[in-house]
Amino acid sequence: MRSFLMIGAALSALSTPLLARPADPAPAPVADLIKSVDIPYxxxxxxxxxxxxxxxxxxxxxxxxxxxxxxxxxxxxxxxxxxxxxxxxxxxxxxxxxxxxxxxxxxxxxxxxxxxxxxxxxxxxxxxxxxxxxxxxxxxxxxxxxxxxxxxxxxxxxxxxxxxxxxxxxxxxxxxxxxxxxxxxxxxxxxxxxxxxxxxxxxxxxxxxxxxxxxxxxxxxxxxxxxxxxxxxxxxxxxxxxxxxxxxxxxxxxxxxxPDAPVPTLPAPVSETITDRVATTRLYRYWAVPGLRDGDSALLDVAAGALGGLASSRLDTELVRKQKVAVSVSAYNQSFTQVGIFGVTMDVAPGTDRKVAEAALDKAIADYLATGPTADEVKRIATTAIAGRLAGLESVGGGGGKAGTLASGLIFAGDPDYYKKELAELAAATPAAVKAVTTKWLSRPVYSLAVVPGKREAYAEVGGAPAATPGNNAAPQPANAEGPAKGTRGALPAVGEVRDIAFPKVERTRLSNGIELVYARQAALPVTRAVMSFDAGIVADPADKLGLGSLTLALMDEGTKTRDALALAEAQERLGAQISTSNDADRARVGVFAPSVNLKGAVALMGDVVRNPAFAPTEIERVRGQTLARIAAETTSPQGLSARALPPLVYGTASPYAKLAAGTGDPAAVKAATRADLIAYQQAWLRPDKAKVFVVSDRPLPEVKAAFDAAFGDWRAGGPAGTKPAVAAGATATPRIVLIDRPDSPQSLIAAGQLTPLDARADLLPVLTANEVLGSGFLSRINMDLREAKGWSYGVRGGFSRMEGAVPYTINAPVQADKTGPAIAALRDQIGGFLTTKGVTPVEFTRTIDGETRELAGTFETSASVLTAMETNDLYGRPDDYYDTIAQKYRALTAPQLDAAARRAIDPNRFVWVVVGDAAKVRGQLDSLGLPVEVVESGAAPARAAAN
Missing domain, CATH: 3.30.830.10 (Metalloenzyme, LuxS/M16 peptidase-like)
Known part of the structure; x- marks a missing residue:
């Protein structure tokens, strides 16, 4: 596994000068983009x-x-x-x-x-x-x-x-x-x-x-x-x-x-500091500003975008890239109906004096007030906003789809077409107008807040639920303690016949160099979404360099041999494109989204990112610092701590999937990673013979293929490819409780898991459907018990993680601290009952099968959902028309079949439990559960996971 690193070391150099590049394709005019955003009503x-x-x-x-x-x-x-x-x-x-x-x-x-x-x-x-x-x-x-x-x-x-x-x-x-x-x-x-x-x-x-x-x-x-x-x-x-x-x-x-809600002005600047169990000092600057009904609101949106919203923003360029006093910074204008909040947030770089960071932040804001945005910044902000609106309008419903857009405009501004007014105001904004409005509102006294690492201070909201209901002086009653009034409108209307869906036709072709392109046409909106998936992932990390793959991918879109990081960000913004990278257990991905009118230019940028990453030394150090800060943040959050503790307990330390315990990475490995390591990883894993392209677009396949051929068709692999370690049979975990002590936690996060004998490429429809009853979804047994019946949690979930070489079953249950032990006992009762004597009931079976078959009509409405389905089918070796036949497969299932599938997959006595909570409050509750309890300090949990 080390050979490709040695090859990379021989190839590396201290820096790579920028090469000449052909002119970028001209982006579509903003006015043309705005015309594509329309919801007739x-x-x-x-x-x-x-x-x-x-x-x-x-x-x-x-x-x-x-x-x-x-x-x-x-x-x-x-x-x-x-x-x-x-x-x-x-x-x-x-x-x-x-x-x-x-x-x-x-x-x-x-x-x-x-x-x-x-x-x-x-x-x-x-x-x-x-x-x-x-x-x-x-x-x-x-x-x-x-x-x-x-x-x-x-x-x-x-x-x-x-x-x-x-x-x-x-x-x-x-x-x-x-x-x-x-x-x-x-x-x-x-x-x-x-x-x-x-x-x-x-x-x-x-x-x-x-x-x-x-x-x-x-x-x-x-x-x-x-x-x-x-x-x-x-x-x-x-x-x-x-x-x-x-x-x-x-x-x-x-x-x-x-209610009367004027925009207040502080009589003088206010500065406060609070301590919290955080890894990084975070600075906030807030101003109260006008709400969305005011004409200044859109101009403040532009101001926030140029200041700290775009990837190329002033604050990011000055504080993160140049001065390196911050690992991240952002600005936003949050508009409510009557008022708004203009906010700036900055995470101070580790080792930087807080006063130095604050002075740099305040000076950068003052400098921006003095200059205002450029015309190019204003145009890029408008283009980015329009592209984002297009992405949202792929859905007819949900929080940001067509129905919600119309309704919110009418509620907030008295105009369903308010979204058009917003986009028009962004497009019409001038640098002078933005500068004037920004100066008007941000020259007023600021509310400054700093959150610094330390013990969280006591606060009034830490109290528990009441022991009695006010005015009643009785213990809280179960929801069915008294019956509701009898209805007068008749029975609930039945659901008519729902026809089975026709999944978009999937076509396959190959680029000139042999890379397979998997395509589906979705013509509802003029957008294209694509991903290049590589057979790599976290399991490909060398055992002594955990996090190398994620660090490599994080740097891919931070500058190429033809564009530095700032130029690359600006090029995306001019096209309304978004290039992203991700790394999960089994696959590394580079994705792109863009209005289809800018398809060619967006894919060309994607090609530059994939093929020509610069790995500039200055960018390596910046991203390294950001990655280390992210790792530190994972060790202060309940989710991060549990995610790092559970994998070696579930998979066994010999499994490649135990590497998931490193989260974003092992801090020692991230600190030690060299440019040679990054280049070697890229050449071994992010290469054409490990790549496959998935595309959903309104544009026809020949046009899409031509764009990808132009960007990737002449790309050839060089040197030996990386080889993934074999996945051995998982070791049987010893059931126990690992308690990660996180003092002053008002909740405990319960996480549990076990490795199942399931094959990820097998037909898992029966067991996945059975889990709809047990753990997946709002109406699952475990959620309805802990949330609705007992009121101990906001939400509980249990489900299968379907990876290429392993299928674990995991549970996630945040519960109030004083119910930690009883919650684990309740989970064990629910799971044990379901897997022994209380299997799927006729009511649960009918509801689940009806729901699964009927919801297919709305499942693949967006390009993102279709793209994910195409990737999933490919990963698990399913036919491209899998979803055309799935309704019939659901209808062929029986309740006994679901029960049998669940019992073969899950053993109620093999769960390993991780609890992240205040040991002083919860340890006594755990001792009565009949399982060994190991207490780990929260600061030691990541090191323990790495050691395992």
Missing amino acids: ETFTLKNGLRVLVHTDRKAPVVAVSVWYDVGSKHEPKGKTGFAHLFEHLMFNGTENSPGDFFDPLRSAGATDFNGTTSFDRTNYFETVPRAALDRVLFMESDRMGYLLGAVTQGVLDEQRGVVQNEKRQGDNQPYGLVRYKSVEGLFPVGHPYHHSTIGSMADLSAASLADVKTWFRSYYGPNNAVVALAGDIDVATARPLMEKYFGGIPAGPKVVA
Whole structure:
């Protein structure tokens, strides 16, 4: 495994001068790009004031339903913080005419992209369903708009209060998790609607009574305070009678008036410092600025892009690349309806004095205020924004798709076409106008916050869930303690026949040098997404150089022999292209996304990145520093610590997959990596004989092939190729608990795993379907138990990781600290019961098969989803038309077949458990579980994993 490194050492040099390159293809004019962003719609309003938007898109037999209410945390009075978000959760727990969990009938209907979110300004719910399930969803959405309160019992309130409080703990438990409170409290005065976070305070959530939440609903959730957007296989002639039928009888509610929310100015600069269990000092600069309804908002977007949003930004160039006082820096303009927050964030480079870093940051901001952006920067920002909007509009639903875009424009700005106005304002921006607006708002006093490494300070939100419900003085009741009001609207509409999907036709060809190109046409939007996949991955890392592959890939797009890092970033921005690199267990990838009008130029850039990385010494040192900072960050987060501890326990130390314990890399190896190592790795692994190209585009195959042939057709491999180590049979792990002590954690992260006997290339459909019942998805046994029934977690998941040479089963369960031991006991009970005496029930089987077959209609709506499916089919040796036949395979399954598959794959007694939490709080809970417990200090956990 060392031979290719020796070859690379002989080839390396200290630096490579930039070579002459042909002129880049001219990018499409911004005006032409803007024309491609269009969501035609029709609108009507019901007599009760409900506004309806309809967009027709026949590319798939699905309809996105997006319901937006003009209510958010800014409407909450003192003592009622968190109510809007709490009610978002309550609205998922059944209605008078559709009792039970909202996700249950959605799952059986084949819904995709379904969720709800809350912000300062609004609450929204969205789902994409097969056209045949539209009646069901409109019934359900109208029922929670007009027939909800009879189903909101004290038990439901107690249950969801616990879920929300664990969501809050989960956010608080992250490094820098307290910044979300400090930022708004520091910028907005007490009493200002934006002064408190959307998640609310633990005390106010604990104090919420049943009467309080019902009054809240009656005040804000009337049809006259809502917008419903329908997008997809629908038109106005069909939509109007359906909306009248389901929503027309709901009476209007009170008129909602937005609270007074002026843009505040601090009387003087404010600077605060807090300590936290973080690896890197992080500096923040915040200003309160106008919201999106103000004309200055778009210009501030441009200002943020040039200052710290683009890869070529001023702050990145000056502080990260030149002065090297930061490992990362960013700027953004976060626009709410009435106000906004302009923020700058900087991670200080290890070894840099904080005062020096702060002075450099403040000077760079001042210099930008003095000069403003250039015309080229403004144009690149507009192009990048348009390309991003195009990517979002591939979906009819979800958070940022067509339905949500129209609804948000109407709710926030009174105009469904607001997205067009935004893009037009970006395109029309001038450097002088941006400079003037930036100076106007950022010359005001700043709120500065620094988070420095140390013990996290005590804070008010660390309290636990209440022992009693206010006004009730009784223990929290289970959700079914009292029945909801009886429905009056009849049964839930049935789902009609959903036709099986036709996956896009996949074609295969080869470039001039033999690289296989796998292509599918997706003509809905003028975008191209492609990836060059290499047979490499983390398992290809030499055992003494863990992280070398990831470091190599991170440097690939940081300059080539014809373009330095800044020129490469600017070239992408001019095209609206995004070139990315990634490295997982078995594959290394270089991807590209671009508006198809700039296809040729984007693929040419991709070719330059893949074939001609410069590995410039200055860039190596910069990226090395960023990588080491990322590794250090992994050792302070619960997820990072568990991800590093679990692999050697599950795979055995002799397995190549134990290398996954290094995470981003072994810090000693990353520090020692030389330019010769990087060149050698690239030549051994990132080469044409290990490459395959996957493309989804609206452009025909000959045009796509020509673009890739021009960039890669003459590429030839040189020198010996790397060889992956063999994957031996996994060792049987000894069941035990490894407790990683992370003091002051309000939550514990439970991770568990075992290596299964499954073959990744075999037909795993039965066992994967069985796990839909046990661990995958919202309605799984383990999630419904720990989240919904017990209220101990915000979400629990268990599933198979299907790698080329191994298929482990892993569980991830963040739980409140005082329930760590009971949560593991509950997980063991659920898994053991499922695998012995409590297999798949008829209700679970029908719901799962219906859901899996029906949701196919919306699964492959975007180029990204099609591309992933093509890669997955290829990796596991499945035919290209696999998804054309999968519905029939689902229908042929039986419940006993699912039970048998699960029992062959998972042994309930072979799990190894990792707990990341406060040992002082949880150790005693673990000792009673009957498993050996090993306690590891959090700082020693990565070293222990590396040693293993």
